[in-house]
Amino acid sequence: MSKVVLITGASSGMGRASAEFLSAKGFVVYAGTRDVKEIDNYKNENITPLKLDLRDQKSIDAAVAFIKSQHQKIDILVNNAGYGLVSSVEDVKEEEMLNQFNINVFGALRVCKSVIPLMRENESGLIINISSFLGKIGLPLLTMYNSSKYALEGITDSLRYELKDFGIRVHSIMPGFFDTKFARQNLVTNEKTFDANSPYAKIVATLAPVIVEQINNGNSAKEVAEMIFEIIQNPKFPARSTVGDKAKKFIPMKKELSDEDFERRVIEYYNL
Numbered sequence: 001m002s003k004v005v006l007i008t009g010a011s012s013g014m015g016r017a018s019a020e021f022l023s024a025k026g027f028v029v030y031a032g033t034r035d036v037k038e039i040d041n042y043k044n045e046n047i048t049p050l051k052l053d054l055r056d057q058k059s060i061d062a063a064v065a066f067i068k069s070q071h072q073k074i075d076i077l078v079n080n081a082g083y084g085l086v087s088s089v090e091d092v093k094e095e096e097m098l099n100q101f102n103i104n105v106f107g108a109l110r111v112c113k114s115v116i117p118l119m120r121e122n123e124s125g126l127i128i129n130i131s132s133f134l135g136k137i138g139l140p141l142l143t144m145y146n147s148s149k150y151a152l153e154g155i156t157d158s159l160r161y162e163l164k165d166f167g168i169r170v171h172s173i174m175p176g177f178f179d180t181k182f183a184r185q186n187l188v189t190n191e192k193t194f195d196a197n198s199p200y201a202k203i204v205a206t207l208a209p210v211i212v213e214q215i216n217n218g219n220s221a222k223e224v225a226e227m228i229f230e231i232i233q234n235p236k237f238p239a240r241s242t243v244g245d246k247a248k249k250f251i252p253m254k255k256e257l258s259d260e261d262f263e264r265r266v267i268e269y270y271n272l
């Protein structure tokens with residue numbers, strides 16, 4: 001019987017690449033999205049678009065119940081949906097701060113909450129969290145995004161213990177910079193921080209264009225899809241893995257150097 005996969009944020013980028021890659025490998029793919037019309041555009045008959053509002057447990061439960069009614073199982077969950085807030089801490093609005101965690105952290109937790117009972121009933125399952133190399137490394141103006149991805153890393157670590165006796169594996173993928181819609185559509189900027197007269201104008205001018213350029217010239221989303229496939233195939237795959245040039249450069253460096261030496265390298269690299 002084909003394996004059933006649910007991917008969140010599947011209308012573009014890594015989510016879409018993974019949906020297309022896995023469906024081509026014979027998986028039954030449910031592509032969770034805010035806007036199913038975006039996914040209808042794929043015209044791929046092995047992918048079923050599913051409306052999913054990550055802020056709303058009922059919307060998620062309904063989507064999971066629908067998959068259960070069709071297959072009695074979900075083998076693989078890929079928590080992929082996410083966006084990045086770019087703001088100084090002093091400027092961030094309450095709503096911006098809460099929404100960043102509501103999608104990147106609580107959204108993933110809500111989907112886990114809904115899917116785990118089904119995986120537990122079947123005594124088998126795999127959860128893959130798409131985090132970021134910025135889930136282990138901080139950068140200025142990305143405090144909210146960084147901390148949401150650090151939180152996702154913590155979720156992976158805790159859930160691995162919590163679910164191991166039920167035959168459910170939990171893994172994290174930490175991508176470097178990837179050429180997706182992320183910089184074009186899903187980087188949200190705080191007005192005050194990006195004002196020309198802001199005390200943060202210098203760091204905005206130094207860092208923001210470089211990050212956008214590095215994302216837009218980043219690796220191909222297909223590499224993430226291939227890694228997801230490897231994790232599915234190999235039960236001994238490492239708990240946490242890096243993909244993409246920037247992740248492979250910075251994560252080992254972070255492990256090897258003291259915090260202060262690492263910080264000096266980042267300051268030098270980004271001219272901070």
Ligand SMILES: NC(=O)c1ccc[n+]([C@@H]2O[C@H](COP(=O)([O-])OP(=O)(O)OC[C@H]3O[C@@H](n4cnc5c(N)ncnc54)[C@H](OP(=O)(O)O)[C@@H]3O)[C@@H](O)[C@H]2O)c1
Nearest residue numbers: 009010011013014033034081082083132177178180181182
């Ligand atoms: N691109 C990079 O350089 C990079 C690097 C490291 C980690 N990541 C992470 O990789 C994941 C996928 O990103 P991507 O690069 O493939 O970018 P993308 O093409 O912008 O896709 C992100 C997806 O997340 C969903 N999403 C965005 N904002 C949302 C919101 N406010 N509420 C609900 N869903 C929302 C969207 O799904 P729908 O429109 O289908 O609802 C969107 O398709 C994200 O978690 C991101 O943080 C990206």
